[in-house]
Amino acid sequence: MKYNEQAKVLENREFASGYRYLTVEAPKQAAEMQPGQFVHIRVPTLEQSALRRPFSVFDAADGKVTVLYKSVGRGTTALSKVQVGETVEIQGPLGRGFPAKCDGVALLVGGGFGVAPLHFLAKRLPKSILFVGGRTKDDLLALDRFEALGVETKVATNDGSAGYKGFVVGPLDETINELRAKGEKFELFTCGPDGLLKAVTERALALKVPGWISVDRHMICGMGACFACIQKTVRGNSRCCIEGPVFKAEELVW
Amino acid sequence: MVNMGTNLGGLAMRSPVATASGTFGYGHEYRDIVDYSKLGAVTAKGVRMEAWPGNAMMRHAEVPGGLVNAIGLQGMGVKHFLERDMFMYSMVKDAPPVIVNVWGGTEDEYAQVAETISAAGKPQIGAIEMNVSCPNVKAGGHTFGQDPKVLFSVVSKVRAATKLPLIVKLAPNVPAIAPYVQACEDAGADALSLINTIPAMVIDIEKRVPVLGNRTGGLSGRCVHPAAVKVVYDAHRVTKLPILAMGGIYEAKDAIEFMLAGASAVAIGTATFSAPDTAAKVYDGIVEYCERHGFGSVGELTGALCES
Ligand SMILES: Cc1cc2nc3c(=O)[nH]c(=O)nc-3n(C[C@H](O)[C@H](O)[C@H](O)COP(=O)(O)OP(=O)(O)OC[C@H]3O[C@@H](n4cnc5c(N)ncnc54)[C@H](O)[C@@H]3O)c2cc1C
Ligand SMILES: Cc1cc2nc3c(=O)[nH]c(=O)nc-3n(C[C@H](O)[C@H](O)[C@H](O)COP(=O)(O)O)c2cc1C
Ligand code: FES
Numbered sequence: 306m307k308y309n310e311q312a313k314v315l316e317n318r319e320f321a322s323g324y325r326y327l328t329v330e331a332p333k334q335a336a337e338m339q340p341g342q343f344v345h346i347r348v349p350t351l352e353q354s355a356l357r358r359p360f361s362v363f364d365a366a367d368g369k370v371t372v373l374y375k376s377v378g379r380g381t382t383a384l385s386k387v388q389v390g391e392t393v394e395i396q397g398p399l400g401r402g403f404p405a406k407c408d409g410v411a412l413l414v415g416g417g418f419g420v421a422p423l424h425f426l427a428k429r430l431p432k433s434i435l436f437v438g439g440r441t442k443d444d445l446l447a448l449d450r451f452e453a454l455g456v457e458t459k460v461a462t463n464d465g466s467a468g469y470k471g472f473v474v475g476p477l478d479e480t481i482n483e484l485r486a487k488g489e490k491f492e493l494f495t496c497g498p499d500g501l502l503k504a505v506t507e508r509a510l511a512l513k514v515p516g517w518i519s520v521d522r523h524m525i526c527g528m529g530a531c532f533a534c535i536q537k538t539v540r541g542n543s544r545c546c547i548e549g550p551v552f553k554a555e556e557l558v559w
Numbered sequence: 560m561v562n563m564g565t566n567l568g569g570l571a572m573r574s575p576v577a578t579a580s581g582t583f584g585y586g587h588e589y590r591d592i593v594d595y596s597k598l599g600a601v602t603a604k605g606v607r608m609e610a611w612p613g614n615a616m617m618r619h620a621e622v623p624g625g626l627v628n629a630i631g632l633q634g635m636g637v638k639h640f641l642e643r644d645m646f647m648y649s650m651v652k653d654a655p656p657v658i659v660n661v662w663g664g665t666e667d668e669y670a671q672v673a674e675t676i677s678a679a680g681k682p683q684i685g686a687i688e689m690n691v692s693c694p695n696v697k698a699g700g701h702t703f704g705q706d707p708k709v710l711f712s713v714v715s716k717v718r719a720a721t722k723l724p725l726i727v728k729l730a731p732n733v734p735a736i737a738p739y740v741q742a743c744e745d746a747g748a749d750a751l752s753l754i755n756t757i758p759a760m761v762i763d764i765e766k767r768v769p770v771l772g773n774r775t776g777g778l779s780g781r782c783v784h785p786a787a788v789k790v791v792y793d794a795h796r797v798t799k800l801p802i803l804a805m806g807g808i809y810e811a812k813d814a815i816e817f818m819l820a821g822a823s824a825v826a827i828g829t830a831t832f833s834a835p836d837t838a839a840k841v842y843d844g845i846v847e848y849c850e851r852h853g854f855g856s857v858g859e860l861t862g863a864l865c866e867s
Contacts, residue, residue: 306591307591308591308592309592309835347834352623352781353781353833353834354625354626354780354781354782354809354830354833355621355833356621356833357832357833394834396592396835523616523617523618523619525619525626525832526584526831528588528589529588530582530583530584530588530589530604531581531584531619531628531630531832532604532613532618532633533618533628533630534618535613535616535618535633541610541612542612542633
């Protein structure tokens with residue numbers, strides 16, 4: 306069931322430069338939300354005709370929904386000005402999320418705000434390892450929140466300011482090789498820029514392991530009604546908001 | 560009690576408020592969050608005979624006061640619509656009749672789609688709306704709605720193919736609407752839909768490229784409303800055909816303007832995306848307006864402009 310709730314803002318806190326946690330009271334959606342699903346938020350300070358903005362769910366529990374967002378344009382900048390106690394209209398749970406179980410170790414691969422749905426997922430999959438990459442150590446988000454869940458984290462930065470120097474697929478491939486050497490099973494889960502999604506898709510297909518890829522496309526309705534949010538798949542032009550955002554690696558056509 | 564019932568060229572509507580094609584999927588997608596009891600009809604997204612992939616991404620851009628879209632009429636074809644989407648629609652609570660928006664690459668295809676829909680005999684299907692005015696898909700370099708002779712011909716063919724109430728959806732970007740209205744009347748249409756989107760373009764100045772995959776698209780939303788009111792007004796002055804008006808309705812006031820200009824019913828489009836409760840609020844606002852102004856029935860609003 307999908308809902309449109311008038312949700313009271315409980316938190317809208319900057320935790321790193323340009324990045325915030327927005328937590329709202331949305332009990333119906335919180336109760337049914339699955340990892341990888343998203344919400345469509347109406348930014349109250351934008352003009353009446355402004356479209357909603359889609360955000361993956363970082364956490365949903367106890368009647369509350371949290372998103373982790375980056376201020377990139379006029380909508381997210383306006384959202385950053387919303388005060389605790391004010392109301393935002395939020396539609397969800399939307400889309401098809403990640404499966405809530407995993408055969409073996411869950412390798413979670415995130416880039417930028419793509420770590421958001423992986424955090425919610427990690428709560429359900431205790432045997433997970435998070436791989437996250439960025440240009441510098443300042444781009445590595447919410448590591449403390451993953452560590453608090455007991456998730457092992459492996460980081461890569463292009464400038465070497467933290468962890469592995471280079472791209473995140475470096476440490477990912479190392480771990481994959483170790484697991485394969487030990488004969489351990491694993492699955493891949495990813496969300497982030499298209500380049501990263503492609504790299505993870507390729508690995509899932511080559512290794513014949515399940516790969517779950519969360520795709521980000523510009524959206525209008527978020528409900529499957531307008532056909533704006535297209536990703537090419539083996540079925541043709543698929544709507545990310547309803548057939549995704551999480552696709553199986555073998556469904557995607559890049 | 561205000562009588563909110565209306566009749567759109569043979570389509571009995573319990574409410575003058577409908578949804579606009581392409582903005583409400585095939586009618587069932589919003590079933591969890593929209594109160595259908597205040598809708599007089601829903602209009603399905605455009606269907607043709609076969610599946611159609613639509614345009615390349617990007618398919619839309621938000622602009623001040625509205626939206627430019629170039630979806631390109633993606634769909635699975637009429638058979639899929641009749642079997643799968645109409646089945647999904649049968650599960651919607653308080654569902655009103657469906658107006659099926661149709662299009663084709665040729666005049667014969669328009670007629671074939673209309674005939675297929677009629678022959679299916681689905682009781683929930685209340686009318687056919689011909690889209691001869693989509694700016695995003697062209698046949699022979701122009702849309703069927705840009706030449707009154709072509710328009711007369713294609714509407715006549717569809718008229719012969721169906722007994723369902725036939726609505727023709729016209730483009731706003733013509734020098735004068737009267738010849739197009741006349742062509743629809745002569746060809747036996749039962750009603751008109753006004754307006755489709757207005758051709759538009761958005762450019763990314765940093766990359767120096769068009770934003771839309773299709774390069775150009777159609778403008779809808781708040782900003783088109785006054786232009787749409789003018790077209791409805793012009794059309795109503797030259798025809799007795801009932802008009803389903805759309806273009807930038809966000810509040811009851813916008814819908815009432817359309818009715819005073821000559822519309823018998825209205826459709827909510829782009830507003831649903833940001834505020835899915837728009838149709839219900841518009842319905843309530845029309846009731847309130849009728850009560851305040853002493854109108855016993857919503858039909859009395861049609862063309863009730865006080866002009867000297
Ligand atoms: C399924 C999904 C999940 C997402 N999850 C997150 C998340 O967890 N955290 C986060 O920070 N961001 C997330 N995004 C991206 C977020 O929606 C955009 O950053 C946001 O819409 C930008 O709005 P704006 O007005 O600030 O930017 P502008 O550039 O001013 O926006 C202009 C238009 O483009 C759209 N747009 C711009 N960038 C994107 C984008 N990357 N994806 C989709 N639409 C975009 C806007 O919605 C708006 O309609 C997600 C997107 C999708 C589709
Ligand atoms: C995303 C989108 C898709 C549309 N698709 C169709 C369509 O398939 N057929 C059609 O006749 N009109 C289509 N339209 C036009 C609308 O039905 C309506 O005429 C127009 O948007 C003006 O109303 P509005 O400003 O309330 O949206 C579409 C509009 C939008 C925004
Ligand atoms: S955003 Fe409308 S179909 Fe996906």
